Amino acid sequence: MTTARSGWSSRAADFVRLGLLEAEIDRLLGPDAINRLVGELAAGNDAPAAGPALAADEVAGGQEGDTARVLTRPVLARALILGMVMADTSWDDVLAALFGELAEVPFTACGAVPAGSGFSRARRALPGAVLDELCARLLAAVRGELSGTDGAQALTAGSFRLAGFDGTLVRLPDTADNRALFGAGTDPAPYPHVRLLLDNDAGTKAPLAYAYGPSSGAKDVGEQALLEQVAEAPGLRRPGLLHIGDRNFPGADRLERLAADGMKLLVRLPGGITVRRVGDWLPDGSFLADLGAEKVLAGWRVVEYDVFAGGVHTGETFAVATNVTDPAALSAAQAADAYHARWGATETPLREQKAALHRSGPGSGPMLRATDPFEAAQEIPAWILATSLIRALQRTVAAQATPAARGAHAGQPVLVRALSYKAARHAALRHLGCATAGLPDEIIQTRQRQALHTLGRRRHTLGRGRTRDRAAKSASDFPTARPGITTRKVTYTVRICGPIRNQTPATLSLITNGDHITDSDHMPEQAKAA
Numbered sequence: 001m002t003t004a005r006s007g008w009s010s011r012a013a014d015f016v017r018l019g020l021l022e023a024e025i026d027r028l029l030g031p032d033a034i035n036r037l038v039g040e041l042a043a044g045n046d047a048p049a050a051g052p053a054l055a056a057d058e059v060a061g062g063q064e065g066d067t068a069r070v071l072t073r074p075v076l077a078r079a080l081i082l083g084m085v086m087a088d089t090s091w092d093d094v095l096a097a098l099f100g101e102l103a104e105v106p107f108t109a110c111g112a113v114p115a116g117s118g119f120s121r122a123r124r125a126l127p128g129a130v131l132d133e134l135c136a137r138l139l140a141a142v143r144g145e146l147s148g149t150d151g152a153q154a155l156t157a158g159s160f161r162l163a164g165f166d167g168t169l170v171r172l173p174d175t176a177d178n179r180a181l182f183g184a185g186t187d188p189a190p191y192p193h194v195r196l197l198l199d200n201d202a203g204t205k206a207p208l209a210y211a212y213g214p215s216s217g218a219k220d221v222g223e224q225a226l227l228e229q230v231a232e233a234p235g236l237r238r239p240g241l242l243h244i245g246d247r248n249f250p251g252a253d254r255l256e257r258l259a260a261d262g263m264k265l266l267v268r269l270p271g272g273i274t275v276r277r278v279g280d281w282l283p284d285g286s287f288l289a290d291l292g293a294e295k296v297l298a299g300w301r302v303v304e305y306d307v308f309a310g311g312v313h314t315g316e317t318f319a320v321a322t323n324v325t326d327p328a329a330l331s332a333a334q335a336a337d338a339y340h341a342r343w344g345a346t347e348t349p350l351r352e353q354k355a356a357l358h359r360s361g362p363g364s365g366p367m368l369r370a371t372d373p374f375e376a377a378q379e380i381p382a383w384i385l386a387t388s389l390i391r392a393l394q395r396t397v398a399a400q401a402t403p404a405a406r407g408a409h410a411g412q413p414v415l416v417r418a419l420s421y422k423a424a425r426h427a428a429l430r431h432l433g434c435a436t437a438g439l440p441d442e443i444i445q446t447r448q449r450q451a452l453h454t455l456g457r458r459r460h461t462l463g464r465g466r467t468r469d470r471a472a473k474s475a476s477d478f479p480t481a482r483p484g485i486t487t488r489k490v491t492y493t494v495r496i497c498g499p500i501r502n503q504t505p506a507t508l509s510l511i512t513n514g515d516h517i518t519d520s521d522h523m524p525e526q527a528k529a530a
Contacts (some may be wrong), residue, residue, distance in 0.1 A: 005143055011071040012102045012113075018078055019432040020451060021085075024392040025385075028141040035074045037137065037342065041130045042073050071114050071122040077131060079119060080382040081389070083369070085425055087357040091116030091369075098435045129376025134212075135381040138388055143235040145209050145395075148200050149493070152413040153398065155203035155345075157338035158330035160162075160242035160264065162202035164345030165230060168354065169193040169215055171367040172376060181373045183216025191367070194376060197226035197383075199236065199243065202345035204416040205352075206391040207231035210384050224251045237262040244342040248522075252297040259323040266322040266330075275302060275319070284332040285498035291321060295464035301325045303332040304497040310490045332496045344417065350409070352421040353387050390428060394419045397452050427451055 018034075025033045071079075075098075082084075083094045092115060096103070099113045109379050114122075123487070132503040148154065149161040155164060171191040179192040193215035199208045211229035213222065227245075231237070245267040255265060269275070274293040281287050282301070291297040300321045307314045324330045330338070357366035370376035394416045401414035434447035 009071055011072075012105065013075045013398065014097060015077055015102055015436055016078060016098055017427060017432075017436055018098075018389075019434045020393055020428050020448065021081070021386070021389040022078075023448060024389045024396065025138065027396070028138060028145070028392060034077055034134075037134055038074045038077045038126075038130060041133050042126070043293065046066070048453070049125040052222055062136065064362075069120060073126050073130075076119070076126045077134070077382075080123070080126075080131065080378055084379065084386040085356060085390070087366075087369070091119050095119060097429065097432055098414075100436075102436070104350065123378065124177065126378065127346040127528065128381070131378055131381040134387070135385045138385060139207060139209060139236065142201075142206055142392070143386060146204060146206060146208070147235065147238065147240075149240050153203045153395070153416050155201075155341055155417075157334040157341070158324075160324070160330060160338070161240055162242055162338055162341050162345060163199055163208055163236075164202055164244040164246060164342045165197060165227060166246060166342075166350065167195060167197040167226065167345035168350050168358065169195055170354065173367070173369070173371050175371050177372040178370070178376070181214065182376070183214045194368075194380065195222050196380070197230055198346070198350065199230050199233075200349050202244075202341045204395055205345065205349040205392060205421075206395070207349075207384055207388050209236060212243055212380050224254050228254060231258055231261070231263055231413040238309075239264065241329070242266055242322075242338060244338055246342065250293045252295040256297055256325075264322075264324055266324070266335060268339060269319040269321055277302075281428070281498050282327050283326060283501045285333040285496035285497060285500040286327060286335070287326065289321070297321075299325065301327075303335045305332070305336045306495045306497065308495065309495045311493075332498070332500075333494060336494045336496070349421075353359055353383075355422070356386075356425060357383075358474050390421065390424050391416075393428060394421070394424050397424070400452055406417045408437050427454070 020134045022034070029037065031304045079091070079098055080096055083091065084097050086097065088096050095114055097114065103113045146154075146161075149156050149159070156160050171193055172182060174191050182192045182194050184192045194212050195215040196210065198210050200206065201208055202512045209230045210523055211226040213226055213229075215222065235241075236243070239262070242264045243266070245265065247268045247270040255267070259265060269291070273291060278288045278290060278299070286301050286303045288299055289302045291300055291302075300323055301323050302319060304317060304319045306317050318336070318339065320335055322330065322335060324335075354366040357368065368376065368379045368380045397419060398414045398416045401419075403414060431447065434444060434451060437445075
């Protein structure tokens with residue numbers, strides 16, 4: 001590559017791209033999306049007082065000797081996105097990976113790789129609202145792409161496509177500004193936290209919408225408030241999308257407002273809630289009920305069911321409630337199936353997404369780099385952008401991957417949820433230079449095809465139905481495997497508690513890989529006492 005080629009700019013910043021991730025954002029938002037949209041959005045946002053006011057493509061930072069440091073706003077946006085994929089490295093490493101082979105090109109000006117210290121100063125010229133709006137547009141495109149209930153990638157129950165919402169805490173560096181705005185969840189705590197709520201598509205694990213806020217206060221109250229912000233995203237209230245929530249989302253007032261706005265919901269009921277059955281049992285074993293004592297949620301349908309693992313009761317009866325009152329649209333067995341999908345729609349994606357942040361700060365545990373709320377307003381949408389692009393890359397890989405030649409899934413389309421998120425993230429890092437601007441189209445397309453073909457072979461095995469003794473829910477620095485631990489296959493079945501007309505107990509289909517459970521979890525209370 002030389003700068004003698006006709007029409008080439010003399011700035012390295014004009015050639016910086018995100019490789020496979022750049023190809024995905026261009027597929028969803030149009031050609032050269034980052035340069036085009038960051039310039040458009042930055043022009044409509046005033047630069048903060050902490051940083052200089054720049055034109056959309058103007059360089060930031062200064063010069064050191066004869067070396068020009070180039071950090072245009074599109075480069076800043078790309079560096080922030082890539083930084084969330086490489087969260088366990090320094091900004092120097094992120095910029096070195098971003099510029100890559102361009103560092104060897106003798107550009108006439110602005111050609112050297114900028115340093116992390118210069119980036120930390122220059123990023124103040126990019127308002128967080130720019131990345132937030134860029135993320136909103138990308139998620140809107142994703143919601144449009146995943147709007148149907150047909151196709152192999154959609155995870156459905158009854159006539160609904162499934163999505164799940166759940167919250168999580170992410171650590172921030174311990175600065176006075178971060179602690180003052182975000183709090184620390186439970187004080188005293190060594191680090192402040194930001195509370196994040198995500199709504200994910202269950203079939204592809206792709207984020208559909210997100211909201212974040214302070215971590216201080218009760219967990220259920222904080223996450224419920226964020227749920228209303230998430231629900232404002234266009235397309236989440238469409239009739240064919242069912243959102244699944246865990247027990248932290250009762251909130252009769254809030255659920256009533258969301259249901260009135262057209263959002264279809266299925267939530268697990270917490271223990272101790274008052275449930276008053278209204279009328280007779282429905283044919284599928286569910287019933288209409290009024291929920292709550294003080295504030296009553298009237299007319300929701302309740303499904304109570306037991307789960308058996310290998311024929312042994314798990315020791316707990318589940319109760320879920322939904323505003324889908326027609327059993328023909330969502331039967332009791334399908335409601336139980338849908339709640340089982342919540343794990344793969346929320347818990348697993350959150351763990352995979354936070355894995356990129358692991359050990360990125362002092363101590364253990366996921367942490368962003370943001371030293372103040374301004375930087376947090378950049379990094380959080382950049383993190384969602386990075387995750388969305390990796391999930392989009394997985395969808396592209398699944399569409400092109402060759403079906404398995406043998407086994408239980410022989411000849412079937414490759415599912416996104418069978419592909420490795422970790423492998424996709426690593427592939428995105430390995431192939432950052434595959435779409436460098438200025439390369440011939442044939443070279444770019446060949447590199448991308450080779451990368452997608454290799455990535456399509458990194459698959460998980462779905463529907464194994466395996467279980468083993470669980471030592472801990474979260475990963476530990478200590479070995480969890482011990483001599484004598486064996487993996488065995490377990491068949492899960494569901495029994496609806498209410499009377500079912502002309503139906504037999506339904507078998508719970510293993511939509512996602514369930515969490516590991518222990519023998520004691522399978523045993524009824526009488527057996528444990530014995």
